[in-house]
Amino acid sequence: MDTITLLQLLQTHSPAVAAFSLFFFFLLLRLRPHKYKHEGLPPVPAVPGLPVIGNLLQLKEKKPYKTFTQMAHKHGPIYSIRTGASTLIVLNSAQVAKEAMVTRFSSISTRKLSNALKILTSDKCMVATSDYNEFHKTVKRHILANFLGANAQKRHRIHREGMMENILRQFDEHVKTFSDLAVNFRKIFATELFGLALKQALGNNIESIHVEELGSTLSREDIYKILVVDIMEGAIEVDWRDFFPYLKWIPNRSMEMKIHNLYIRRKAVMKALMNEQKKRMASGREVNCYFDYLVSEAKDLTEDQVSMLIWETIIETSDTTLVTTEWAMYELAKDKTRQGRLYEELRDVCGQEKVTEEQLAKLPYLGAVFHETLRKHSPAPIVPLRYVHEDTQLGGYHIPTGSEIAINIYGCNMDEDRWENPYEWKPERFLDEKYDPMDLYKTMAFGAGKRVCAGSLQAMLIASTAIGRLVQQFEWELGQGEEDNVDTVGLTTHKLHPLQVKLRCRNQ
Template identity: 65%
Template sequence: MPSSTSIVVGVVVSFLLFLLFLRKLFLLFSRKRIMDSSRLPPVPVVPGLPLLGNLLQLKEKKPHKTFTKWAEIYGPIYSIKTGASTVIVLNSTHVAKEAMVTRFSSISTRKLSNALEVLTCNKCIVATSDYDDFHKMVKKYLLNGLLGANAQKRKRYYRDALIENVTSKLHTYVKDHPEEPVNFREIFEYELFGLAMKQALGEDVESVYVEELGKTFTKQEIFKILVHDMMEGAIDVDWRDFFPYLRWIPNKKFETRIQQKHFRRLAVMKALIQDQLKRKDSHKEEGSYLSFLLSEAKALKMEQIAILVWETIIETSDTTLVTTEWALYELAKQQNLQENLYEEIRSVCGGEKIKEERLPQLPYLNGIFHETLRKYSPAPLVPLRYVHEDTQIGGYHIPAGSEIAVNIYGCNRDKNRWENPEEWKPERFLDEKYDTSDLFKTMAFGSGKRVCAGALQASLISCVAIGRLVQEFQWKLVDGEEENVDTFGLTSQKLFPLKAILHPRFP
């Protein structure tokens, strides 16, 4: 039998060997971390206090423009500090697609601001939900019930009616107010909102009584609550977004403002839905997105259904307007390009009005659509994604806990990909290296599993609208309009509505 002394010695030796083994592992792990850290994206110089990171450099309301300037110095991928968070900013199509497609499984969750967390009912809409079973389910509903190819065919008459209403109102305005500028947004926005209401609810609602708010709201007031106020709220900044460990400190003014917008939005949506439920047994047209959800989405609560229906209303009412308005602005500014489009339409359509079936035969019109998306992407920045496991993008190690910001604005101004990116040149998309049938070449609709479900509808409405409006009118900017290129907040929407003089091309 071994002595007690030999047993103790054996235990001590074994323990020392185990410590040496752990030390070796620690050194290997430390060396790997050092090697990985050396591959981190470069960080811009931080002015001021270390606690603030790059926040002082981002105090202007157009961070996508600042990100693009930094890309010229630090390359297409770099990291910044926004208070307590590290954000990896992607500024080229190559690294953006790598993140959205190849590395998607590592960054498939969303990181929302405090405002968006409230306004989306904690990720209850398709655009901001995490990529999980809920996202897959509601996106399937969205495609089958509203935005998929088959659903779009069923609702074609809504789009045709939109175009006819817009052109008719413009002809009436020009006849009654010759040589006076027309506010294009005022007319197009009203009709686009009407289309959104028809698709979402089954009818274009002119007014609704909201019991919770104790009054009847007009269509214009409904638009303000459901669209304008929500856009305004989405870009509202809460300083606690940058310092999450200080969330316990109240910010009552911000919280009250956001909660009021949310309460009014939800109250109006519930009233609109209740009105439709009362008419369920009438002879009104069925097949709206609301009726589809009520029949198919048995697992969803009524509040979730209300928010999903609201999502289609705001997204239809906003993004298509942005693209169409900027395209007409550029065509009115560059008369030679406007005439190029008119001649293409005349050579293909003759005296017939342009229809959706003709779009594949109009490459210049398609080029105008894509070039407008490139220069004026409706969403300059993709909502932040959260890196939940270590990954790599662009050859750099991206540690878990980081956030990813895809700068669409920067991707579409990358001088390595686009020649003279600040110029609006539709002819660039006539080059054979670009496939004009690809809706996602400019990243405006995203990429991968989170690609925008409304891309098809947006392209159909915008392309036909641009074509018909140039086919029937000659557009000319009013004096001073050329300089009105400011945008609203973090969006690409024109700060000031387009004002133009219109001359009918034919009776």
């Protein structure tokens, strides 16, 4: 059996932390995956030598979801990894993942967050990261009622339509002014998506805000960086003490200070934004937004909790939908045949009219493009770890109390037993009659069971309509060297470099 080290699973940006971690790996770590035996978890086999030796070249991978998937090819869809601190159970197939999220949910419903995420989420004060308890049920009910549910989506539709018109106008202006130059897709799309998030959360698209605690007036670009970009980078910051709890007494001040500063800056900006909305409400002006709803309907929540819930809607609207849409346009720009097929469907169904949300159910190939992009480029490739708080069974194997569960969504969607040629982007696989065109859970991208993603409907409406409108209006071609530009950021599937594309208006 090969010796695998935890180093290949870590992503760190600090040379000091890397060197310090490496020292402890040499002294303490012996990490091995192994198949289950039905009588329980077998002991870790003894392998002579230091486990780090021979694996240093694997450090360059730094993509644990890919590493886990590669290990599944050898060890099966469910296996364990032992560190000096705990046993990690890795799930790499939809069948066993659904068993964990649905059948065995009551035994595996507690979140296990990294040190960075504990701070950035105010110790699980979010719908997405809270444990399954009364707080989670309450705040999920609120977010569905005003922000993400079907009726809420109807009320916010005007904002989505306005966003798309702004995006198309900017792309059109670029084509008319710089017809031969590639355009930065993300710069335009992400800016407008952030504007949508602000309107839905706070009632208006804030251009600037004075933040007293920071002593400066911030532009919208500054606000976006503090609320979205910096936090996403901080969320994937690795603290080696997460893997060795018995060494938590050892300081890691550089990491702690970085995360603390991100938290303080985020909190200060959210306070300033909320204070502006309080002034608006005091003047008698109320609007359809999440802030106004929480102030009137969630009086049992503290101000800090309201701030976190408002911020959660901003970052999740701004980031995950961007990931899906950017990858979809990359795949379509690379594959002219499939882009042409989608355009033909849009023309046949919509004629000269613009794609609307009502027409999505009549556009199966557009839906297939959306779902295939989610499958291959799932925005959350690994579900945040869950803690097993009572003995249970998974895949026919005994899982003892204290184990941690990692659900590898990427591995589930690359399972060769379920998907033919899984590494190929092939929307046609979702045109099979067994799939309901409006079924949002064809892949594992949105999870399953009681913790299924609350934002799945909004993601589908934004991304699918955007893809349709963009292909209706423009022909897409990758910029020079863009086809091989597929690296991602750290532990995520977020494209490392913004998509550069050349556009040509279809009415020319």
